[in-house]
Amino acid sequence: MRRDGRLGIGIIGAGRVGPVVGAALGGAGHAIVGITSGSDDERVAAVLPGVPVLDVLEVIRRSELVIIAVPHDELAGLVSGLADLGAWQVGQLLLHTDAAYGTDVLAPAASRGAIPLAVHPALAFTGTSMDLRSLAHSYAAVTAPAPVLPIAQALAVELGCEPVVVAEADRPAYAEALEIATAFSQSIVRQSTSLLAEAGVPNPGRFLSSLIHSTVDHALSEAGPMGPIDPLDGLIDPLDG
Incomplete structure (x- = not known):
């Protein structure tokens, strides 16, 4: 974490959720260092103007916090595949936004020293800046190991949400x-x-x-x-x- 408390945040997943979550955290004072390409780069650019589009490995290399916002069926394979490549960094925060998973799905990255967090804003995302207003009236399910649970809760608050702790076993x-x-x-x-x-x-x-x-x-x-x-x-x- 930087001395001023800001994080360099990279986003893997350019669908409806990732860019909006990035924009919300950017609005809270963090630096968005990159996002992977998606099917609608123009929409992403409207939500995250000036943020570079990078490949996955470069997003991870530049980031202190990596947000993974990909479809449910892709999450486990992506995390383990990147672990096999040695992409995850010791002490790097790794947060996914999937509703059904806690942090067990991030175990391959955690075994390489990454810090696993699960934060799911309970919102029907449109993928546009309109979601930023909706986040301010939403809740977020938060799951994380006890020592780093306050970090996950703080990130939920910075999104504009009220954090609610959901146990690993209760995520399904x-x-x-x-x-x-x-x-x-x-x-x-x-x-x-x-x-x-x-x-x-x-x-x-x-x-x-x-x-x-x-x-x-x-x-x-x-x-x-x-x-x-x-x-x-x-x-x-x-x-x-």
């Missing part, structure tokens, strides 16, 4: 919960907007916006410390006279 359940919430929400919105369009309602998405937001807010306030809500509670049984 955490990821499943988020997947259910996301898939269910998307499915219901698609069905509802389609029916409204058939009914001739203009701008069905806008028409439903206030209703959906207020309904979700009400459901979340009821969930609180009382536990999960029965998704069928309050619905009319179509077979009930």
